Amino acid sequence: MWRLARRKRNAVSLKPTLPMVTVSYGVLMFAAIISIVPFLYILSTSVKDTNSLFSYPPEWIPDVLYWGNYAKLLQETSFLNWTLNTFMIGLAVTVLKLVIDAMAAYSLAKLQFAGKKTVSAVLLLAVAIPVAALVIPLFFLVRSMGLLNTYWALILPALANPLGIFLLRSFIVSLPDDLIHSARLDGAGELKIFAQIILPLIRSGLVVHAIFTFMLQYTNFLWPLVAIQSESRQVLTVGISSLKSNFVVDWGLISAASLLATIPITLLFIALQRFFLAQSLSSALKG
Amino acid sequence: MTAYLFLAPALVFFGTFLIWPGLSLFVQTFHNGGVMSPAVFVGTENWERTFVDPLVLKTIWNTLRYCLMAIPAVFVIAMLFALALNSIPVGQTAFKTIIYYPTLQPILIAALMFTFVLHQDFGVLNIVMRAITGEPVNFLGDEDLAMPTIAMVEVWKGMGFWALLFLAGIQNLPRDLYHAAELDGAGPVRRFFQLTLPLLKPTFFFSVTFATIVNLQVFDSIFVLTDGGPFHSTASTTWYIYRSLFTFSEPGYGATLSFVLVLVVLVLTAIQSYAFRDKS
Numbered sequence: 001m002w003r004l005a006r007r008k009r010n011a012v013s014l015k016p017t018l019p020m021v022t023v024s025y026g027v028l029m030f031a032a033i034i035s036i037v038p039f040l041y042i043l044s045t046s047v048k049d050t051n052s053l054f055s056y057p058p059e060w061i062p063d064v065l066y067w068g069n070y071a072k073l074l075q076e077t078s079f080l081n082w083t084l085n086t087f088m089i090g091l092a093v094t095v096l097k098l099v100i101d102a103m104a105a106y107s108l109a110k111l112q113f114a115g116k117k118t119v120s121a122v123l124l125l126a127v128a129i130p131v132a133a134l135v136i137p138l139f140f141l142v143r144s145m146g147l148l149n150t151y152w153a154l155i156l157p158a159l160a161n162p163l164g165i166f167l168l169r170s171f172i173v174s175l176p177d178d179l180i181h182s183a184r185l186d187g188a189g190e191l192k193i194f195a196q197i198i199l200p201l202i203r204s205g206l207v208v209h210a211i212f213t214f215m216l217q218y219t220n221f222l223w224p225l226v227a228i229q230s231e232s233r234q235v236l237t238v239g240i241s242s243l244k245s246n247f248v249v250d251w252g253l254i255s256a257a258s259l260l261a262t263i264p265i266t267l268l269f270i271a272l273q274r275f276f277l278a279q280s281l282s283s284a285l286k287g
Numbered sequence: 288m289t290a291y292l293f294l295a296p297a298l299v300f301f302g303t304f305l306i307w308p309g310l311s312l313f314v315q316t317f318h319n320g321g322v323m324s325p326a327v328f329v330g331t332e333n334w335e336r337t338f339v340d341p342l343v344l345k346t347i348w349n350t351l352r353y354c355l356m357a358i359p360a361v362f363v364i365a366m367l368f369a370l371a372l373n374s375i376p377v378g379q380t381a382f383k384t385i386i387y388y389p390t391l392q393p394i395l396i397a398a399l400m401f402t403f404v405l406h407q408d409f410g411v412l413n414i415v416m417r418a419i420t421g422e423p424v425n426f427l428g429d430e431d432l433a434m435p436t437i438a439m440v441e442v443w444k445g446m447g448f449w450a451l452l453f454l455a456g457i458q459n460l461p462r463d464l465y466h467a468a469e470l471d472g473a474g475p476v477r478r479f480f481q482l483t484l485p486l487l488k489p490t491f492f493f494s495v496t497f498a499t500i501v502n503l504q505v506f507d508s509i510f511v512l513t514d515g516g517p518f519h520s521t522a523s524t525t526w527y528i529y530r531s532l533f534t535f536s537e538p539g540y541g542a543t544l545s546f547v548l549v550l551v552v553l554v555l556t557a558i559q560s561y562a563f564r565d566k567s
Contacts, residue, residue, distance in 0.1 A: 016374035020475065024371035028378075031368050032385045035447065038400045039388075041411045045403055053409045104297035113290035119298075126305055128496075128556045132504040132525040133545035136538050137308035137315060160304035165297060190289045219393035221507045222529065237395040241511055244399065251403070258399045265391050276387070 039262070045255035046070070053251055069252035070260075079257060081232050082239035083264070089151055089235065090217040093158045097213050098206060100159060105168035106194050110180055123162040131161075132222060139226055153227040154235070158217060164209050171205030172198060207275050211268075218265060236261055309549075316546050319539035322532065326539070333543040343544060345519055346527045347551075349434065353523065354502045357438040357445075362494065364442065365449030370479070372454050383451060390447040397444040398511040405436065405512075427513050430520045437521055440508050449494065456490035457483060492563035499555050503548065524548050 016024070040060075045053060049066045052059070073079050107113070108120060138157055139148075147153045175198065183193045199206070224235045231242070240257045243250065269276055316333050318326040337343055368386060372379055389397060404412050405426045413423040426436040460483065468478050506525035509515060515522035515530075524544060531541025 016475075020374050021376065024374045025378075027367060027371040028375065028382045028386075031371075031446075031450075032382060034443065035386050035389050037411065038397075038404050038443075042400050042403055045409075100296045100300065103293040107290045107293035111290035111293065113294075116290075119294065122306075123301070126301070128500060128552060129305070129309065130500060130504045130548055130552050132506060132528060133548045133552075134305070134308045134312065135528060136532055136542045136545055137311040138304065139532060140315075140321060140538075141304070141308055141311070156300065157304040159300040162297075162301060162305075190293070194293070215391075219395070221393065221395050221510075222525070225510075226529070226532065237393050237507075240399065241395055244402070244511065251406075251409075254399060255403060258396050261396050262392055266388075269388075269391055273384070276391075 039259075042255040042259050046252065046259050048252065050250060050252040066252075069256035072250075073253055073256045073260070077243065077253070077257075078232050078234070078239060079260070082234055082236045083261075085151070085233060086218060086236040087264070089154045090214045092151075092155050093217050094210050094213045096155070097159055097161075097164060098210055101164040101209065102168050102199065102202075102206065103194070104165045105172050106198055108165065109169045109172035110175075110177070110198075111190075123165060126162050127166070135222060135226055138223070142227060148227060149229050149233065151233070154217075154220075154224055157223065158213075158220075161216075164213060167209055167212070168202065168205055171202040175201055204275075207272070211272060211275055214268075215265075312542055312546055312549075315539055315542035317539070318542075319537060321538050322536050329539065333540050336540065337543050337547065342519060342522070343527065346522045346524045346544070347547070349520070349522055350503055350505065350524045353434055353438055353505055354499065356435060357441045357502055357505075358495070358498050360438065361442045361445045361449055361498070365446050366453050368446065368450035369453035369457060372450065373457050383454075386450055387447040389444050392444070394441070394444050394507045395511060398440055398508040401440045401443075402512065428517055430517050433513050433517060433521045437505070437508050437512060440512065441502070441505065444508075445498075449498075452494065453487070453490065456487050460486050488563060492559065495563075496556055496559050499559065500552055503552055503555075 044060050044062070046069050047065045047067065048059075048062050049068065052062065108116065142148055142153045142157070147156070179197060180193055183197055188196075219237065220235070221237045221241075224238045225241075228234050228238070231239070234242070240254070240261060243254050243257055315321075315326070317328060317330060319329045319333065320326050372382060372386075375382070392400075404410050407413055407423045407425055407428075410423075412426070416422070416424050424432070427433050464482055464486075465478060468482055473481065504525050505523050506529065509521050509523055509526050510529075513521040515526050525548075528541045528545050528548070531537050531544065535541075
């Protein structure tokens with residue numbers, strides 16, 4: 001009891017001093033400004049006619065809002081296709097990976113079998129393999145499977161990443177063994193235990209895993225650049241970057257595309273903010 | 288038996304799309320061709336060429352140089368932000384949200400946005416530069432400035448992630464030690480260097496290892512901002528690997544460089560886990 005009292009008193013005494021608080025707010029205002037200004041700048045660029053971009057001094061808020069960049073983006077490029085592809089592939093990978101990784105994590109966390117240590121060690125070692133280094137052999141493998149330039153080329157290799165297994169295992173390990181034992185005594189099969197007892201209990205772990213997997217797909221660039229050739233099957237990141245490779249760079253078009261591409265992830269962030277800000281980080285630390 | 292069945296789907300994909308490519312990567316270092324024509328066995332030719340090729344050596348040097356700029360910079364800045372977040376009484380969530388926002392975007396989008404920020408004629412950073420020095424700065428066209436600029440973009444994109452990670456680490460530290468230190472008369476600066484930093488060692492181990500693995504593969508921002516130029520001053524290892532497949536059509540040679548990249552990552556990871564090992 002006295003410890004609790006002491007902790008409370010000391011917590012008050014450790015309060016940062018006024019100059020420290022002032023400096024901290026200064027630092028954070030600076031951080032906030034540099035974080036936000038680039039977004040505001042492309043927003044401003046995207047509603048300007050490309051010619052007026054070069055006027056100096058620049059106008060942050062143009063007198064007349066110009067929507068031509070957005071119209072051109074949606075009508076003359078495959079932007080909507082790219083968005084749709086990105087979401088389809090992202091969702092497919094997320095759902096499949098969630099099931100596959102949860103099963104493997106359950107096996108590694110709660111079941112006994114020969115070779116368990118070896119399997120864990122190999123999976124852990126593979127976390128350190130840089131994916132960029134596997135692009136060349138993966139290209140030939142996927143080509144020999146006849147999957148180059150298909151959605152499968154983006155979905156299947158993404159299922160091999162073992163990081164998610166460790167993430168989910170850390171959630172399952174902490175569940176009490178008795179829970180599983182008593183279910184077994186009641187005659188429940190392993191599949192039933194897994195689906196009806198384990199999965200509901202690690203719900204927050206599954207959400208973190210899903211966000212992590214989806215974001216990884218959403219931001220993926222090098223592999224789709226290598227594996228997909230036809231423009232209409234491309235994902236958002238590579239598609240937008242291809243807008244820059246034209247001979248005459250259409251800055252208005254690129255700014256509109258960049259800005260629109262930030263919207264879906266922003267919505268996802270607003271909806272699942274507490275998982276992004278708190279839980280994903282603390283569980284990343286554990287893994 | 289059930290245990291293996293639960294594990295099987297993961298292992299099938301893991302074996303097919305990670306272990307198998309890893310093994311064939313090694314085999315490919317002894318071959319060349321294969322994109323348009325069948326691959327030919329060339330013995331150790333790729334290996335002999337790799338370590339004397341000035342461009343390859345330059346990409347390795349560029350990649351290490353980039354890591355040495357970007358990783359310390361992002362850690363110092365993020366730690367500053369984390370300490371600031373930790374000492375404010377109100378508004379923490381709002382600032383966390385804003386600072387984390389750039390981290391959410393694909394690095395590709397961040398890089399594209401910075402083509403606007405850095406543009407010589409209309410870039411906002413150059414508008415500031417012109418106001419201060421009267422001259423715009425050619426951030427991406429200057430051989431000495433291009434790589435630091437790439438590092439700056441990556442730091443901008445990564446600072447929110449690391450700031451929140453460090454903040455979580457700081458907030459998990461045992462409070463009692465801080466009271467003891469304060470009773471001993473340790474000021475905030477001494478508390479930071481003698482308590483916070485040493486206690487955060489596990490966080491740093493994870494951070495340094497993870498940041499090294501990710502940053503040694505730097506590609507997206509380079510592809511968009513400079514495509515390796517000017518004069519290959521921003522050509523990274525991954526950039527060369529990509530080019531070896533599609534532009535130079537020498538996948539075997541690219542595979543050799545890929546293999547070197549794997550070895551570098553594994554060696555650095557091993558060194559880091561040795562350096563951060565628990566001495567107790």
